[in-house]
Amino acid sequence: MNIKVDLSTSGITSDIRALxxxxxxxxxxxxxxxxxxxxxxxxxxxxxxxxxxxxxxKIETCPEGYDLMEELEDMKRTAEEIRGKCDLLVVVGIGGxxxxxxxxxxxxxxxxxxxxxxxxxxxPEVIFAGCNMSAAFHRDVIKKMREKETCLCVISKSxxxxxxxxxxxxxxxxxxxxxxxxxxxxIYAITDKSKGRLREEADExxxxxxxxxxxxxxxxxVLTPVGLLPIAVAGIDIDALIEGAKDLAEEFGQAGSQxxxxxxxxxxxxxxxxxxxxxxxxxxxxxxxxxxxxPELDFFGEWLKQLFGESEGKEGKGIxxxxxxFSRDLHSMGQFIQQGKQxxxxxxxxxxxxxxDITIPDSVGxxxxxxxxxxxNDCAIKGVxxxxxxxxxxxxxxxxxxxxxxxxxxxxxxxxxxxxxxAYISGVNPFDQPGVEAYKAEMKAEIDALQ
Amino acid sequence: MNIKVDLSTSGITSDIRALxxxxxxxxxxxxxxxxxxxxxxxxxxxxxxxxxxxxxxKIETCPEGYDLMEELEDMKRTAEEIRGKCDLLVVVGIGGxxxxxxxxxxxxxxxxxxxxxxxxxxxPEVIFAGCNMSAAFHRDVIKKMREKETCLCVISKSxxxxxxxxxxxxxxxxxxxxxxxxxxxxIYAITDKSKGRLREEADExxxxxxxxxxxxxxxxxVLTPVGLLPIAVAGIDIDALIEGAKDLAEEFGQAGSQxxxxxxxxxxxxxxxxxxxxxxxxxxxxxxxxxxxxPELDFFGEWLKQLFGESEGKEGKGIxxxxxxFSRDLHSMGQFIQQGKQxxxxxxxxxxxxxxDITIPDSVGxxxxxxxxxxxNDCAIKGVxxxxxxxxxxxxxxxxxxxxxxxxxxxxxxxxxxxxxxAYISGVNPFDQPGVEAYKAEMKAEIDALQ
Numbered sequence: 001m002n003i004k005v006d007l008s009t010s011g012i013t014s015d016i017r018a019l020x021x022x023x024x025x026x027x028x029x030x031x032x033x034x035x036x037x038x039x040x041x042x043x044x045x046x047x048x049x050x051x052x053x054x055x056x057x058k059i060e061t062c063p064e065g066y067d068l069m070e071e072l073e074d075m076k077r078t079a080e081e082i083r084g085k086c087d088l089l090v091v092v093g094i095g096g097x098x099x100x101x102x103x104x105x106x107x108x109x110x111x112x113x114x115x116x117x118x119x120x121x122x123x124p125e126v127i128f129a130g131c132n133m134s135a136a137f138h139r140d141v142i143k144k145m146r147e148k149e150t151c152l153c154v155i156s157k158s159x160x161x162x163x164x165x166x167x168x169x170x171x172x173x174x175x176x177x178x179x180x181x182x183x184x185x186x187i188y189a190i191t192d193k194s195k196g197r198l199r200e201e202a203d204e205x206x207x208x209x210x211x212x213x214x215x216x217x218x219x220x221x222v223l224t225p226v227g228l229l230p231i232a233v234a235g236i237d238i239d240a241l242i243e244g245a246k247d248l249a250e251e252f253g254q255a256g257s258q259x260x261x262x263x264x265x266x267x268x269x270x271x272x273x274x275x276x277x278x279x280x281x282x283x284x285x286x287x288x289x290x291x292x293x294x295p296e297l298d299f300f301g302e303w304l305k306q307l308f309g310e311s312e313g314k315e316g317k318g319i320x321x322x323x324x325x326f327s328r329d330l331h332s333m334g335q336f337i338q339q340g341k342q343x344x345x346x347x348x349x350x351x352x353x354x355x356x357d358i359t360i361p362d363s364v365g366x367x368x369x370x371x372x373x374x375x376x377n378d379c380a381i382k383g384v385x386x387x388x389x390x391x392x393x394x395x396x397x398x399x400x401x402x403x404x405x406x407x408x409x410x411x412x413x414x415x416x417x418x419x420x421x422x423a424y425i426s427g428v429n430p431f432d433q434p435g436v437e438a439y440k441a442e443m444k445a446e447i448d449a450l451q
Numbered sequence: 452m453n454i455k456v457d458l459s460t461s462g463i464t465s466d467i468r469a470l471x472x473x474x475x476x477x478x479x480x481x482x483x484x485x486x487x488x489x490x491x492x493x494x495x496x497x498x499x500x501x502x503x504x505x506x507x508x509k510i511e512t513c514p515e516g517y518d519l520m521e522e523l524e525d526m527k528r529t530a531e532e533i534r535g536k537c538d539l540l541v542v543v544g545i546g547g548x549x550x551x552x553x554x555x556x557x558x559x560x561x562x563x564x565x566x567x568x569x570x571x572x573x574x575p576e577v578i579f580a581g582c583n584m585s586a587a588f589h590r591d592v593i594k595k596m597r598e599k600e601t602c603l604c605v606i607s608k609s610x611x612x613x614x615x616x617x618x619x620x621x622x623x624x625x626x627x628x629x630x631x632x633x634x635x636x637x638i639y640a641i642t643d644k645s646k647g648r649l650r651e652e653a654d655e656x657x658x659x660x661x662x663x664x665x666x667x668x669x670x671x672x673v674l675t676p677v678g679l680l681p682i683a684v685a686g687i688d689i690d691a692l693i694e695g696a697k698d699l700a701e702e703f704g705q706a707g708s709q710x711x712x713x714x715x716x717x718x719x720x721x722x723x724x725x726x727x728x729x730x731x732x733x734x735x736x737x738x739x740x741x742x743x744x745x746p747e748l749d750f751f752g753e754w755l756k757q758l759f760g761e762s763e764g765k766e767g768k769g770i771x772x773x774x775x776x777f778s779r780d781l782h783s784m785g786q787f788i789q790q791g792k793q794x795x796x797x798x799x800x801x802x803x804x805x806x807x808d809i810t811i812p813d814s815v816g817x818x819x820x821x822x823x824x825x826x827x828n829d830c831a832i833k834g835v836x837x838x839x840x841x842x843x844x845x846x847x848x849x850x851x852x853x854x855x856x857x858x859x860x861x862x863x864x865x866x867x868x869x870x871x872x873x874a875y876i877s878g879v880n881p882f883d884q885p886g887v888e889a890y891k892a893e894m895k896a897e898i899d900a901l902q
Contacts, residue, residue, distance in 0.1 A: 095782025313787025331546025336764025338886030383894030435789030443834030
């Protein structure tokens with residue numbers, strides 16, 4: 001595990017953590033038992049990395065005779081094929097069917113650009129549609145489709161969710177108009193293995209398909225085809241992404257889950273973070289503010305909001321997740337954090353090595369002359385942490401050595417596991433979302449009433 | 452005032468509002484007295500629209516003999532000049548020196564595109580830098596500057612804030628490298644009228660300058676040159692923007708501020724919204740979630756976070772502002788809102804007429820066939836409001852007839868005035884931000900300690 005967790009300014013001592021250690025142990029065992037619904041993501045990275053991995057249970061989500069490793073190879077071949085014929089991949093999906101892919105592609109934009117420069121490859125732009133019902137937004141998508149060689153990928157377990165269904169039908173028509181009978185070979189569907197509207201349509205039309213596993217929910221699905229195909233098309237090394245998650249999974253799976261100082265390994269620090277979150281919320285810190293100092297992590301903040309918000313926000317419980325981009329938001333929400341109503345804690349996501357830097361010219365004078373932007377960024381990180389700690393705000397630091405596919409894989413798995421453990425400690429099921437149906441039902445009634 | 456405020460599902464009755472009506476009246480009188488520091492924005496739109504306006508006091512922020520109307524004409528001429536020679540305007544600023552311009556330009560992107568198509572004009576892309584210290588981010592800015600004809604606009608009252616200072620020094624060097632001695636004629640500074648580092652540098656180098664008024668703080672400055680110059684360059688009719696704000700200002704200024712039913716004019720509904728926010732927070736709803744159903748309003752959410760967060764978050768008080776984009780975030784935070792810990796209220800920003808629409812093809816079958824995306828969007832709005840209201844969440848609706856420069860001007864002024872009144876009712880000064888200095892001081896100490 002490459003990720004360091006600094007809880008020294010969290011305000012939660014090891015004595016307090018010890019109070020929840022047993023609950024955390026039970027939560028971990030539950031997650032790793034292989035017996036709970038929708039915990040397929042726990043062993044997925046190991047399963048994907050072949051049989052050598054020492055994991056407590058294997059993911060079994062696929063039809064008889066189906067091979068996860070073969071699925072992965074097929075995805076890589078398909079991504080290569082899409083890159084060969086398209087400059088644009090439009091992915092239609094909402095919630096878990098798009099947030100994971102977008103956050104990884106955004107976060108690794110620099111890696112993609114560097115790879116493009118080194119290898120001379122031109123990676124397709126990957127954009128996302130069907131996640132809102134704005135006509136203006138979708139007109140822009142259609143405009144792009146008309147300008148570029150396009151492939152279309154629709155992602156939906158059931159195929160019945162209103163927003164992606166409406167968007168897909170519009171964009172498919174656009175594909176038909178542009179490519180005629182060749183459109184079929186440019187459309188990809190990621191859906192249920194055997195049932196549902198999209199499965200039927202894909203089989204009938206002859207779209208190339210990949211499977212959304214049964215026992216992995218949307219917000220935990222980024223390392224399934226749901227996330228991996230778009231990520232691979234964008235030019236990211238999905239083997240490295242999975243490898244990162246697998247290494248963390250195995251180290252964590254094998255570590256003890258006692259939250260006392262004696263066993264405070266790096267892997268245990270994940271459990272300690274999960275425990276500290278719950279303890280902070282019990283002490284009246286009802287908002288977790290995720291913070292990052294690099295704009296390419298902006299959508300990672302959105303992914304975190306879905307992961308934690310949808311997993312923990314039920315039965316009148318939950319830590320309200322917010323996200324801020326610094327320095328930008330130090331000049332908006334910085335004032336509130338420093339002196340406003342204290343009902344939050346901060347979780348900073350810090351990247352240590354940011355690669356190529358920019359030196360500030362001498363003309364600016366002392367003290368900035370000759371320093372680099374990322375040196376100043378480091379000073380901002382330290383300065384903010386110090387200022388907020390002095391103001392009494394609990395600050396947690398999640399530190400990544402660098403931002404690449406391998407470490408991104410670790411970060412994803414790290415937060416998924418944290419979320420699962422914290423939700424179980426809080427006494428809620430991290431894997432359902434019964435409240436989402438309410439708006440769908442009301443919206444459906446409104447649609448049915450339209451003339 | 453074109454904006455409608457629907458408080459019928461806010462949970463705050465007129466009886467409750469009446470309890471705070473006197474406080475609101477005092478707040479309004481204070482704002483409109485012309486005697487409080489940093490309230491220049493209250494009469495600014497009227498002052499900008501010439502002497503005919505019936506306003507309680509005139510803005511007097513400029514040096515002797517300085518003419519606001521002339522400043523406005525000069526901005527329009529300068530914007531025209533920039534459009535003539537540049538395809539890219541890079542604006543360097545942080546906080547109030549950039550959020551207002553970006554939110555207006557994003558929100559009116561459709562209007563800009565339509566105008567470009569009708570008139571054949573090519574409006575420069577406007578991008579923002581110096582709001583973070585990411586080297587990767589600024590490398591991308593430099594790459595764009597090398598590809599396009601560029602102008603650079605630096606915005607800072609003092610010129611001494613670290614982030615824009617560092618970025619400007621780097622980007623100015625880039626301008627020098629590209630344009631040599633002609634760079635000066637492509638650099639614009641918006642800064643203090645007479646003092647500070649940037650004023651000195653601009654006067655010495657001979658940059659064209661505009662003035663940041665003394666009595667208007669950053670987060671209230673979008674209708675000063677700080678926001679207006681970039682907005683004008685982008686192709687937006689700044690006269691219409693100001694006119695919208697002016698019309699609302701005058702209607703509101705002349706209306707009574709009693710919050711009872713007898714005087715419940717549209718203008719009074721602004722006061723009622725301000726009162727309801729405070730009342731909701733007093734009843735334990737400590738988070739205000741701003742929601743919109745059109746992605747082009749995403750950055751408007753960021754602007755609102757600064758406006759309210761920085762104005763209200765002090766002395767241990769404040770309503771924590773968050774923002775969500777629907778439908779997208781119904782599939783992330785929707786679960787939490789429906790069933791999570793109830794400590795929030797929702798403020799939906801709804802645009803009634805969204806212009807050109809897209810029809811969903813018949814192939815999709817009932818009930819979507821033949822409907823339009825924005826009809827479905829409307830069903831989402833109604834469905835969400837119904838579902839959340841049934842769950843007991845207070846829902847406030849701010850309804851705009853359409854999104855254009857005039858209505859955007861109204862919306863800006865509407866929220867600025869709401870914020871000023873609500874903060875005064877809560878007993879805090881809406882116009883200072885003493886807590887922002889803490890991180891700056893800590894960061895400066897870190898920078899001074901660098902080798």
